[in-house]
Amino acid sequence: MKSLIKLLCFIFILCVTSTFAQQPNKSFEIRDGHFWLNGNQFSIYSGEMHYPRVPMQYWRHRLEMMKAMGLNTVTTYVFWNYHEESPGKWNFSGEKDLKKFIRTAQEVGLYVIIRPGPYVCAEWEFGGYPWWLQKDKDLEIRSDNKAFLEQCERYINQLAKQIIPLQINHGGPVIMVQAENEFGSYVSQRKDIALEKHRIYSHKIKDLIIKSGITVPLFTSDGSSLFRGGSIERALPTANGEDNIEVLKKTVNEYNGGKGPYMVAEYYPGWLDHWAEPFVKVSTEDVVKQTKVYLENGVSFNYYMIHGGTNFGFTSGANYDKNHDIQPDITSYDYDAPISEAGWATEKYNALRDVFQKINGEKLPDIPKPNKVIRFSNVRFSKTTSLFDLINEKKPVNSQKPLTFEDLNIGNGYILYRRKFDKGQKGKLEIKGLRDYANVYINEHWKGELNRVNNKYDLDIEIKAGDRIEILVENMGRINYGSEIVHNLKGIITPVKINGIEISGNWEMFPLPFNQFPKYHHKQKDITQRSPILYESEFNLDETGDTFLDMRKFGKGIVFVNGRNIGRYWSKVGPQLTLYVPGVWLKKGKNVIQVFEQINDSTVTEISSMDTPILDQLVK
Template identity: 60%
Template sequence: MNKKLILKLILLSIFLIGFSIRSFAQKKHAFEIKDGHFFYDGKPVQLISGEMHYPRIPHQYWRHRFKMLKAMGLNTIATYVFWNAHETESGEWDFSEDKNLRRYIEIAGEEGLHVILRPGPYACAEWEFGGYPWWLQKVEKLELRSDNAAFLTHTKNYLKRLYQEIGDLQITKGGPIVMIQVENEFGSYAAQRKDIPLDQHRKYNQKIKDQLAEVGFDVPFFTSDGTWLFDGGAIDGVLPTANGEGNIANLKKAVDQYHNGKGPYMVAEFYPGWLAHWAEPHPAIDASIIARKTEEYLQNDVSFNLYMAHGGTNFGFTSGANYDKKHGIQPDLTSYDYDAPISEAGWVTPKFDSLRNVIKKYAKYSIPSVPAPNKVIEIQAIKLSKAADVLSMLEKQKAVQNNTPLTFEKLNQGHGYVLYSRKFNQPISGQLNISGLRDYAVVYVNGEKVGELNRYYNQYSIAVDIPFNSTLDILVENMGRINYGAEIVHNNKGIIAPITINNIEIEGNWEMYKLPMDNAPVFDNLSKSDVYNVGEPKAKALQGRPAFYEGTFNLSEAGDTFLNMEDWGKGIVFVNGKNLGRYWQVGPQQTLFVPGVWLKKEKTRL
């Protein structure tokens, strides 16, 4: 045979094989809602789902966690999309590393899991500001979560950009995304905002659904609310699902009323655990209770989504806060363990075993073995070598000056800390009152600590004695914006109202120093006069003052571990430039999870 012909045949064969592989990889499946059931490729399917959020887990661990979910017996995963994780400033987008939503969804598909997408634009999720970008509060005439032109312009831009990122991963285009949620728990918001007519709430909710369709999302839509809140949250032609509904008769009755008299029936948030706040006990739910309810759902063809199946961690400044009248604010822990069946560090729990055993009885597919956990290491005591005086460092920076204290938002800062400073040419003493504190402050006079103020404990005042020619410093921390309820629209941080001493408003010559802590402090870049060797008298004198500390340690091998911070008061920790999150001696959390992928075998910097 002619050599050229043989070569052409070989090339043609390679092309056909390659085309066949690509065709197989992109084979389209079908998912639809009809006749009161979910159908996958024409066959009825029960969605056995678990919630897991991509930014709460290092991206290097995503596949391991998906394998854990499959081993528990799940066939589906659900995730919120956190708008503020991606649009960090208006028009500036980040879908890299732990925010790489596309890769997260692709890995889920590769592991044989369906994906339920919950893009909001509101998420809740005990996440900072419920997923809204903090800078929305600076947009003129914008009203959150309402039929407001400025707000809807930004939601449309967000959804368009989201579609560009992951639109082709819908099942209609060969991907694993089978359903998309419209808004989130909007019925509860509508019930709380009685100052807005219900028809206006419904108009807004419908517009979010329309925006999702307009940008290109075309898989089945659903809403998610407590069954008693469907009236404000359900949308015509969209499947309503329930949150926290344990009574199947109630579930079916509510869904039938709002969905053409028939199902399918789904509990979109089935709680195997619960969220936790600082200064409050850890909630806990017994594994046997969750196992029994799971079996009841499986027996009655009720699909469900475990919220959370694996919670992970609120790294950095991502944890939100709840609001109640007693405390004003209830900041959420750094750990988002949630008493979930898979622990914060990705470990099997008794709840995992209970659920796996129950699901195995009913699943119509094989359930794989449980993958081995990631390596865990113990680190001996870490010696700190350097300390830096934060007040001294900040006061050398250029201040923002104003007649009255400015909020974080007016200072164009989203998170972290702001130092409010004022010099007094005349002595004054009495009760310092900061009724507009948001959220936590340490008060100093001439560098000496006077005390702490705290929105959680309703501590807004403290006695001060300010001598002639002295300086009052107030270091304020944002402990997370409210993520749920009607108060979400009141989320400015810093100091939002006048400061008084003995009921006299203190105006004039306020200086504000920004400390967003977007990155770890680099001691080599700090002024030498602000940095001390730990152990020398100047470093010891920092006790009671805000300070940075640095240390390094060497490892023979990397692995997951926890830092015990119970003796450290209040602050944040960076490891190799990664912000592990907040610690606070009030508990209940006393340790910070350290993913092994953020450590180094050689020198690790703390």
């Protein structure tokens, strides 16, 4: 018997050894001015797609779309605040299963590039940072700050657990990881900090990535004129948006020892979009032309975005400029990308596929079929109630002054601020610290709108003794780009004034995070026009499929479908007038739609869907 056991053990060891001997060593490296994959020179043809912006069930379809277009790599940001749901509570499961996304890409035949930040921009809430970092008064983001770097190390170590087993040298598809992100542009805007101090911080981020055990090559990503502030020693510099090959090579050579490889980590076949601004489009002809320039000159590149997806829930961020103060990003992240928000092949996609087919030695895979699309009509709302009825059932938080979202320990959603006046007041109500949008009421009757997008921070008002003022404030997404990212508190962040005099004392606050749609008692009564309102409807479906809710009759608010927050609408301004609902979030049989409508300036009794989106219609 012992002899038999020894023989079986010998055979097992022999088989295992033989199996490993048959597996070629997998490697990716940067040397001699080139990328090398498994010992052969390699060019990266990548498309960017962010797994949090696409339902998990659709990941494979979108990745197969990329493969069928002729790409060999997928690039994704990782959003820190997506995975750390509250301080110390990490989630990499279900819709947030990064390992599954990476493995699916490998199964499809794509390599993977990871862009973990910790700062990512990406038109994503707070550039990926958890909102509660701002609660630590000793912490300064994006800087050589002990408290901040300790938080970054926690995040990077959690991320490394997901990535290390799937690096190419471990048999996975991950070939590169980015260190920080577009840091050169931030350095150029923060001239109050010495360049050397900036570089100390960015190099510490690189060191934390290496310390975590990540061993694949690192790279940086900046505009070509910003390498001085953004480049990091022993990380490949890549140039975002650079279309001039001579400039690209000259700049990379200057910061990479006089040699390549040359890569554009963000080439833009489309562009981002804000509420109340035109939907931006980039022509197919321009994208095809620039792609050919890269291919003919041996430049690697990544389409940002190849497929944008959707800013579900409260994930959309905002930009900032002096004219608008804030520019909130729309819910759709369609981006005018080659693969549309719903995963459809566009004219741009087909034209690029033709380009890649000509350089591909084998026939490209067939284009995956689009998912089924359905539509439904005239679903009547069966439950309605005023938000004020909901508020009046809640216990307020009391303070001598208005508190911020962060003070009240909520990240997103709304706060209703309320105060009763013992004496009459008449004049100009002023809230310079409004973040970001508000409707003002007296005794639950609408009096006007304040709006950070349009720099409207004051309102003529008359209050009688005994009146109550209500200010419903919406967080429209924290700034995700530029130097103003360090000023990202939400709610009312400065004193409320009337005729220049601060109104303090006896403030009541009702946090409304809308982590889930609130439960309420349906009340059969007339609701005052312009009163914020909650709607609910139930309806049945015989079949499921993707669809687009038609929000043109509504004003401004958010929509939940079967318990999921599918995003914000602002139909009073556009350009987005529909909301994408993935078919995998619908059910055969009973479905539930719930709407929180903030403006309520017209009678709405029902909701319908469409089979095509409306993303490019500004409303005057």
